[in-house]
Amino acid sequence: MKKLVSWSLFLIVVVGFIAPKPQPTYVSMSKEKLRDKIKGGWAGQVIGCTFGGPTEFQFNGTMINDYQKIPWYDGYIKHSMMSSPSLYDDLYMDLTFVDVFEKHGLDAPVEAHAKAYANSEYRLWHANQVGRYNILHGLKAPESGHWLNNPHADDIDFQIEADFSGLMAPGMPNTAAKIGDGIGHIMNYGDGWYGGVYVGAMYSLAFVSKDINYVVKEALKTIPAQSTFYQCINDVIGWHAKYPNDWKKTWFEVQRKWADEAGCPMGVYSAYDIDAKINAAYIVIGLLYGNGDFTKTMEISTRCGQDSDCNPSSAAGILGTMIGYDQISSYWKLGLKEAEDVDFRYTTMSLNDVYDIGLKHALQMIERNGGKVSDKDVTLAVQKPQAVRLEQGFTGHFPVSVKPIQKELTNEYSFEVDGIGFVLRGNAEPVKVDIANDKANVHVFDAELYIDDKLVEKAKLPTSFRLRRHELFWKYQLPKGKHAVRVKVLNPDPGYVVRMVSLITYDNKPHAHPE
Template identity: 65%
Template sequence: AARYNILNGIKAPMAGHWINNPHADCIDYQIEADFAGLMSPGMPNAASAISDKVGHIMNYGDGWYGGVYVGALYALAFASDNINYVVEEGLKTIPKQSEFYQCIADVIAWHKKYPDDWKQTWLEVQKKWADDIGCPEGVFEPFNIDAKVNAAYIVIGLLYGKKDFTQTLEISTRCGQDADCNPSSAGGILGTMMGYEKIPAYWKMGLKEAEGINFKYTTMSLNDVYATGLKHALQNIKRNGGSIDGNNITIKVQSPVAVKFEKSFEGQYPVKKIPVQWSANKDEISFDFDGTGFVLRGDASKWENTSTFVFNTELYLDGKLIESPKLPVKYLTRRHELCWKYNLPKGKHNVKLKILNPSKEEEVKSWEAIIYSDKLINGLKANESSTAQKDILK
């Protein structure tokens, strides 16, 4: 979503802002934030400064906090071998009024209440925090790439893994959802704390053979990443008051400070999904709703499509042209949702999306709209209603 925004003139930080990005609270920056902490040994605030610049390219609010927190965990893992301390100290980089802070604080409290039962803590997370508001794929669905929930799974792995590398990976993986990224983050943080030599040999099998191979679509290998990361870490240490004297490195260790408070989807709550249909000529979608916002789900691209064709469209709200979204069919430049608008006056609205240049070779697909209002509802009941509507259409 952020890539599309940037390619179409919406630069950071607005590229990650929830008004322009339904995925603002998703896990995108959290799964990439390792470098910020690895470049900032013992310096969580320096990691946060990096995250402010990079994380807001793609996320906002809790989505950004996920990367801030992971970066802080890495930074602190250089300076302490106490998992509980690192988990709790890292949370000081997050504003207390945020849901991200509250979710991770809950995990810490549940770990103390159920010290030998990670599954119970996992269940408590599901019951309290698993309803997604923003990510269209996750609204009223079991799918969840919300940053705070997946960060909770990282923390569950770290706390219940008890510094056993394999156990930490297993628990974070079994928590589910983004079950490749979460154990990778947990393992990376624990590996930083333990040191490379103490990581079990089993988990390093094949690494030496791969270190000289360039990553796909790049001219960078792992060996290049190692060298670049070390270079940047040394520069960052000096920039933050440390010193380098040959092999002697002095780091000015930092006490974590909370970053600024921000919240995505303020006052916006999904209330239902409604099916949508194309006109007879398949060049227009129109639907009515009662609420404060909508997301029209759909896609103009196919997997690995390389065509340069772009659908030109017009989006009308209550009869007024409000946007002219471009819908590339190329997979790498696609728009992840067809269109959306939040923060509308509560009431009845009409949405109309027109395709100005239909194609015989390409197709715009759409199947449902998510409707938002200003009050939270029971997601399970809404999902049952949505499923019933789909069954009727069948």
């Protein structure tokens, strides 16, 4: 019996060793067509972001009704870029990483990306801001994005800035995931990272397929089926099959099953939802029900609400990659030409610049990954999507209460937590805020966190908005039970204040009313 087992193992090893690896499918196209698709991807993002800008987080937990007109006019894109530069965080965040690749090569270390992003002049929110704070205070990726260190780890941040990874990797979703792995974990983890993996994969596959249903379904193979992100998007695909002509029915199903927020402190017990998976669901609703129509795709993704500039930006970017720049309706390119030479705020890069740089990087990635590049044509070695590793944040943590505080932390403040974790929301700021000159708002509070009379953390609380700590304190995975918590400020200053807003408590299961 032992000999039989040994021979069986030997044969498995030998067969596994000599069995040929699955060969990629090869797709050829002209360099000009590749460039047109890359241009379509970047231009689509700008168009979608501009279109959805006025409604961003104005419709939370509700859709934007059909009778509510969303404006569009000639010159709107340039006007928005000049007057509302922060609207384009989708773009200038992408371009931060593109610029690092351009300056340091395609093997640029994650540390270079983290340094460029953390030291940038633009304002950030949510997972991006926590990641920036963590990097600036010595916590490196991937710990900077891990949910134990980042209450916003499941937020949309990497999802809205992962477009570059797919545009760099035409037909290569696994390569796109690899490009985005280290970068995505600067600010996200789990579902937050998966949002970027999925969006990057859809961009990548949009180069080699004109079937939006195929792109949506095939890209999902990059996400572990055990994850809640996969389950949410898979539900959307199923509901689209069940209600093929009514996107609003699918929207209601998403709202019913997936709208509860556990991570982002701003979204707990609130209609506000910046979670990656539900906003990715809105991207997919737009793509599936838009069915290749640029206008319908943008309209639907926008009208789903919540992050209604980022979602149509991703949807329009993916579809723009699929159909190419030249096939985007002239209506949606009104005024685009005059905006293509305008540098995005906080960067030295315009759309025309990134069209060229994007093509350059894509050609390099094609050659690196089994494809071929000639004078006029390219051959893509198309990859079969493979699931990335499984990781899930906030497991076993259920928000059970949100209590308002609305007090200033002048010296110390004590409270009790009954559960396994908490987030103390609040902010440090000048008494008189100088919005125009954030560098004038400079003071750094030294603060301490005690749990059950033990010092568990010393933290810096900068009053600069750009450098701020997004939440004052948080702690997860506490032993279940009651805990005495105390926070202290060691260096109060009459010109600055620490405001405590609310306390969120987590337990290991939802709390139900007694019978």
